[in-house]
Amino acid sequence: MKKYVEAITDMDKDFALWYTDIVKKAELIDYSSVRGCMILKPYGYAIWERIQKILDQKFKETNHENVYMPIFIPESLLQKEKEHVEGFAPEVAWVTHGGNEKLTEKLCVRPTSETLFCEHYANIIQSYRDLPKLYNQWCSVVRWEKTTRPFLRSLEFLWQEGHTAHTTFEEAEQETLKMLDIYADFCEKILAIPVIKGKKTENEKFAGALSTYTIESLMHDGRALQSGTSHNFGDGFAKAFDIQYTDKQNKLQYVYQTSWGISTRLIGAIIMVHGDNNGLVLPPNIAPIQIAIIPITTKKSEVIDAAKMIEAKLKSQNLRTKLDLTDKSAGWKFSEYEMKGVPLRIEIGPRDLENNSATFVRRDTNEKITLPLNNFDAKEILDAIQKNLFDKALAHRNKNTFNAENLEQLEKILSNTPGFIKANWCGNLNCELAVKEKTGATARCISFEPANGKCVCCGKNAQHLVYWAKSY
Amino acid sequence: MKKYVEAITDMDKDFALWYTDIVKKAELIDYSSVRGCMILKPYGYAIWERIQKILDQKFKETNHENVYMPIFIPESLLQKEKEHVEGFAPEVAWVTHGGNEKLTEKLCVRPTSETLFCEHYANIIQSYRDLPKLYNQWCSVVRWEKTTRPFLRSLEFLWQEGHTAHTTFEEAEQETLKMLDIYADFCEKILAIPVIKGKKTENEKFAGALSTYTIESLMHDGRALQSGTSHNFGDGFAKAFDIQYTDKQNKLQYVYQTSWGISTRLIGAIIMVHGDNNGLVLPPNIAPIQIAIIPITTKKSEVIDAAKMIEAKLKSQNLRTKLDLTDKSAGWKFSEYEMKGVPLRIEIGPRDLENNSATFVRRDTNEKITLPLNNFDAKEILDAIQKNLFDKALAHRNKNTFNAENLEQLEKILSNTPGFIKANWCGNLNCELAVKEKTGATARCISFEPANGKCVCCGKNAQHLVYWAKSY
Numbered sequence: 012m013k014k015y016v017e018a019i020t021d022m023d024k025d026f027a028l029w030y031t032d033i034v035k036k037a038e039l040i041d042y043s044s045v046r047g048c049m050i051l052k053p054y055g056y057a058i059w060e061r062i063q064k065i066l067d068q069k070f071k072e073t074n075h076e077n078v079y080m081p082i083f084i085p086e087s088l089l090q091k092e093k094e095h096v097e098g099f100a101p102e103v104a105w106v107t108h109g110g111n112e113k114l115t116e117k118l119c120v121r122p123t124s125e126t127l128f129c130e131h132y133a134n135i136i137q138s139y140r141d142l143p144k145l146y147n148q149w150c151s152v153v154r155w156e157k158t159t160r161p162f163l164r165s166l167e168f169l170w171q172e173g174h175t176a177h178t179t180f181e182e183a184e185q186e187t188l189k190m191l192d193i194y195a196d197f198c199e200k201i202l203a204i205p206v207i208k209g210k211k212t213e214n215e216k217f218a219g220a221l222s223t224y225t226i227e228s229l230m231h232d233g234r235a236l237q238s239g240t241s242h243n244f245g246d247g248f249a250k251a252f253d254i255q256y257t258d259k260q261n262k263l264q265y266v267y268q269t270s271w272g273i274s275t276r277l278i279g280a281i282i283m284v285h286g287d288n289n290g291l292v293l294p295p296n297i298a299p300i301q302i303a304i305i306p307i308t309t310k311k312s313e314v315i316d317a318a319k320m321i322e323a324k325l326k327s328q329n330l331r332t333k334l335d336l337t338d339k340s341a342g343w344k345f346s347e348y349e350m351k352g353v354p355l356r357i358e359i360g361p362r363d364l365e366n367n368s369a370t371f372v373r374r375d376t377n378e379k380i381t382l383p384l385n386n387f388d389a390k391e392i393l394d395a396i397q398k399n400l401f402d403k404a405l406a407h408r409n410k411n412t413f414n415a416e417n418l419e420q421l422e423k424i425l426s427n428t429p430g431f432i433k434a435n436w437c438g439n440l441n442c443e444l445a446v447k448e449k450t451g452a453t454a455r456c457i458s459f460e461p462a463n464g465k466c467v468c469c470g471k472n473a474q475h476l477v478y479w480a481k482s483y
Numbered sequence: 484m485k486k487y488v489e490a491i492t493d494m495d496k497d498f499a500l501w502y503t504d505i506v507k508k509a510e511l512i513d514y515s516s517v518r519g520c521m522i523l524k525p526y527g528y529a530i531w532e533r534i535q536k537i538l539d540q541k542f543k544e545t546n547h548e549n550v551y552m553p554i555f556i557p558e559s560l561l562q563k564e565k566e567h568v569e570g571f572a573p574e575v576a577w578v579t580h581g582g583n584e585k586l587t588e589k590l591c592v593r594p595t596s597e598t599l600f601c602e603h604y605a606n607i608i609q610s611y612r613d614l615p616k617l618y619n620q621w622c623s624v625v626r627w628e629k630t631t632r633p634f635l636r637s638l639e640f641l642w643q644e645g646h647t648a649h650t651t652f653e654e655a656e657q658e659t660l661k662m663l664d665i666y667a668d669f670c671e672k673i674l675a676i677p678v679i680k681g682k683k684t685e686n687e688k689f690a691g692a693l694s695t696y697t698i699e700s701l702m703h704d705g706r707a708l709q710s711g712t713s714h715n716f717g718d719g720f721a722k723a724f725d726i727q728y729t730d731k732q733n734k735l736q737y738v739y740q741t742s743w744g745i746s747t748r749l750i751g752a753i754i755m756v757h758g759d760n761n762g763l764v765l766p767p768n769i770a771p772i773q774i775a776i777i778p779i780t781t782k783k784s785e786v787i788d789a790a791k792m793i794e795a796k797l798k799s800q801n802l803r804t805k806l807d808l809t810d811k812s813a814g815w816k817f818s819e820y821e822m823k824g825v826p827l828r829i830e831i832g833p834r835d836l837e838n839n840s841a842t843f844v845r846r847d848t849n850e851k852i853t854l855p856l857n858n859f860d861a862k863e864i865l866d867a868i869q870k871n872l873f874d875k876a877l878a879h880r881n882k883n884t885f886n887a888e889n890l891e892q893l894e895k896i897l898s899n900t901p902g903f904i905k906a907n908w909c910g911n912l913n914c915e916l917a918v919k920e921k922t923g924a925t926a927r928c929i930s931f932e933p934a935n936g937k938c939v940c941c942g943k944n945a946q947h948l949v950y951w952a953k954s955y
Contacts, residue, residue: 041603044560045590048553050603053618056549077528081520082592082623082639083576088516104555105580106592109627109638110573118517120554120578120592131513131522146525151554151622155581166581167554 019350022288026232033282034161037291037351047159047166051275054351057299058278059169063149065201065297066171066273069193075145075173080127082150083118088126092251095125098218102155104166120153125219125244125270128174129252136266139178139258143186147173162279163236163483170274176254176266180245183267187243190271191224194239202277203294203401204228204284205408206238207431207478209456214443217270221245227455227478229408230283233429235455235480238280241271279483284404285375291352292374294400295393302389303348304334307341307360317384318359321369325389349374354396355389375399418468421479422450431480433458435473437466452479491822494760498704505754506633509763509823519631519638523747526823529771530750531641535621537673537769538643538745541665547617547645552599554622555590560598564723567597570690574627576638592625597691597716597742600646601724608648608738611730615658616648634751635708635955642746648726648738652717655739659715662743663696666711674749675766675873676700676756677880678710679903679950681928686915689742693717699927699950701880702755705901707927707952710752713743751955756876757847763824764846766872767865774861775820776806779813779832789856790831793841797861821846826868827861847871887939893951894922903927903952907936907945914940924951 019032034040039055051059067077083106090096103119121127132144149171159165173190177183191208198204206226216223220242228238249255249265258264285292295301302325306318318334325332333353335344341358348356358370363381371380371387375396411430415421421432432452436442445468447453455478462473491504506512511527523531539549555578562568575591593599604616621643631637645662649655663680670676678698688695692714700710721727721737730736757764767773774797778790790806797804805825807816813830820828830842835853843852843859847868883902887893893904904924908914917940919925927950934945 041606043553043599044557044602045553045555048555050553050599051551053548053550056551059551060549076525077532078525079523079528079531079623079641081515081517081522082625083517083520085516102582104578104590106576107579108577110575118576127515127522130516134513151551153554169551 019288019290022231022286029286029288030279030282031161033286033291033350039278039291040161045166047156049161049165051169054299055278058281058293058297059275061297061299062273062277063171066193066197067149069197070147070171070173073145073189073193075147075175078146078148079150080121080124080131080148082121084121084124084126086117086119088130089119091126091129092219092248095219095248099123099154104153104155121150122152122154123270123272124148124150124152124172125174125248126252128270129248129254129268132176132266132268133252133254136176136254136256138256142176142178142256142266143182144176145173145186146175147171160279160483162275162282168275170272172270172272175269176249177268178256178258178264178266180243180267183243183245183269187222187224187241187269187271190269191226191239191241194241194271194273195226198226198228198238198277198280199401201294201296202281202284203296203397203404204238204280205401205405207456207458209458209478211240211456212443212454212477214440215454217242219244219247221247225456227431227480228280228284229411229431229480230280230483231286231407232283233411233481235431235478235482236276236280236283237455237482238277239271239273242269244268244270285400286352289346290350292400293352293354295354295397298352298354299331300333300348300351300353301331301393302333302355302357303344303353304332304357304359305341305344305348306336307358307363309336309338311361314359314361314364317364317369321357321359321384328390330389330393345372355392357389375403415467416464417470418446418449421446421452421467425450425452425481429481431455431478434467434477434479435462435464436475436477437469437471438474439466439469442466442468446479450479451481453482454478455480455482491760491762494703494758501758501760502751502754503633505758505763511750511763512633517638519628521633521637523641526771527750530753530765530769531747533769533771534745534749535643538665538669539621541669542619542643542645545617545661545665547619547647550618550620551622552593552596552603552620554593556593556596556598558589558591560602561591563598563601564691564720567691567720571595571626576625576627593622594624594626595742595744596620596622596624596644597646597720598724600742601720601726601740604648604738604740605724605726608726608728610728611650614648614650614728614738615654617645617658618647619643619645632751632955634747634754640747642744644742644744647741648721649740650728650730650736650738652715652739655715655717655741659694659696659713659741659743662741663698663711663713666713666743666745667698670698670700670710670749670752671873673766673768674753674756675768675869675876676710676752677873677877679928679930681930681950683712683928684915684926684949686912687926689714691716691719693719697928699903699952700752700756701883701903701952702752702955703758703879704755705883705953707903707950707954708748708752708755709927709954710749711743711745714741716740716742757872758824761818762822764872765824765826767826767869770824770826771803772805772820772823772825773803773865774805774827774829775816775825776804776829776831777813777816777820778808779830779835781808781810783833786831786833786836789836789841793829793831793856800862802861802865817844827864829861847875888936889942890918890921890940893918893924893939897922897924897953901953903950905930906939906949906951907934908947908949909938909941909943910946911938911941911943914938918951922951923953925954926950927952927954
């Protein structure tokens, strides 16, 4: 019974250990005997289900359709696009035997499904009337990572991958940016995580993409996390896979394609942006349980009746509510729901009842408020929590975003306080690599703001304003 | 433009070809370059999404929680339960290489996840307070089948697998039967497919189960389809995986387990129970589109306005509606929505409008009704279609269910009209195998009704009343 009350590692002492303590003690995941693969426990999976539900609706509102592609990719198919195969082949799992037979061609377990979508599109797209194709798939993918970490980097993870085909480059670019916006909006409004939108450098872009856009968020420890990406493929894949259509003038044309994805990694972001030394902190808009109702005693029927009345009221407002009537102690329950990051706790005991009131405890601020039973607005408190979490995360990011004029400054800032460094860049790969070698920071993204000075590395005129950071 | 209008194979001439025509022309699936793996296209996947949504809600209402287990099972873990590994090892896909390295232990791509759930349960179940565990998972599984057929038998398929652990055998048995009832209810009320509930023979039960329950349905061609199964494992897996808990008397006890599943195979059942020579026929309760609204002309604004008014009205009633304003001909659209099995079509043209009415065409009966625009009840028509489809399927099953007293009768009936044969059985494996060898029919299930005579094969006193049939 002591597992929740047991303290977790202090986040300021050992952030990595604090993180793994949370994923275990908030009952998000468990390990299995398969190296690097995690078990998503009910509470962890419930967060993923909420992510799916909200994003899936956004995808459908923007006319995307869900499909399901095979789990396997034949080696020859993976090899069709040169850059793509070079990017992924070193990290795939290979099926070589089926039943008792050796396969004539080995199959990889999909690390991503561009090649399968392209093959399918080549089959089903004939005319401009067939375009655009706006497909999405929810599935798991496998990447043979050497070091793994729950949610952030695992051999297998759950994600969605959108794959679209268009008649023009411009339409593909629009789609790429539209999906980036949907991701950014989702992170900010639902997960209460502020993000920087930008473009990846040539060196950091997706294998096979013409351009990769990204949303980058800043974790509590000052490291950045790539939280979603959206790629414009131009007609590169179309040429490799021969995806052509006849246009209105009856001429053959290649399609322009995009792909975009987010994954269970977002759960890692939630933990590392909002969590504290009492455990997980969930923004109300994503929390599987928004409000936990805890009777101080389960032995007095009038207390239980009042708790049930509160539950009925909250459920009628469509708030995700859990009334805990188990025989554990109230104190134990407080710690449990704190550890699990439930945004709001309502405590009710005999003394509250005498005053016809209940005690409301906010997870984000630990603030306790007494409110009359007949006159409280839980929705309003949840909205305030949601806003406060976003504001706090934004303030933290602002506080940890610095400007650097040259490499020495950049190095010095990063050695003191990790965070985002905004610094100009000439666009030369050597400078990008030099920054990485000297400081450990990579170019997280090229800002949509213009460059305004000299390259942080070589001092030549800058092409881009770049957000640099150490990252997960 | 002719693909929909093009006739499909007559189902009475070649049922197998009719079936593959439908899956292709109703745009449910497409093939990929991976042998035996299918692509679920938007319309096929939308049916699966409806199946998921409705069943997932049922699972949650009965206190089940969703989780996600790894995609891989190490060889040693698969081998822990003897009967289970013998049942599955011959049909799994083996991953032998990860990245560029040969694995020290090969991993199979899950064919089913009993072993993973058992390993997890052994870790997380300590006390009677931890029980019951009621978990479910939605995922894809892989079985290395030699011959494959869309939805019915494929290398990879989508399914759900429930896995539960209980303190007593009786509780596990109750769970097993409860889930069987949920499946049966779903098939009958939502898919309009009548099912026979029963128990598998020892020879036909799941590898590792103590008893397997099944729902069996009869396809249009008289062959049976196993449509869902629910297994009681007793404490067999618990002993193999050492899943023990301390009971209230502080004594160590093994848990009792169940598992249960349904898959995309149900889409095959829908096709083969309700489909006709014009294509797919979908019961309204499962149809992604319940009503297609088709203006006879898209050139007259008053017709389009009226069509939009109908659409708004139906959507406000939460009916899944599609208004087709594309520039294809009305006739082409009629065929398309017929092929796709949309239950109800509303046609509206200038002449209808003059009479302030619209034409309603039922997919199940092809009946045309003219109804006033201000006074029609689409929901009522959909309910009538749902009921009629079930009644028709039940009548078909009743007409094709026969009794047989001996092997000659059984053989004769099956050679004339395939269907279910109810016949008594002594319980002896040799008799079961003899029936199969002579007639091609297998014991689909032991009926919950008692035996009432002599064994159809050996003439000795019967133990069970069995439904026999040729099956998919």
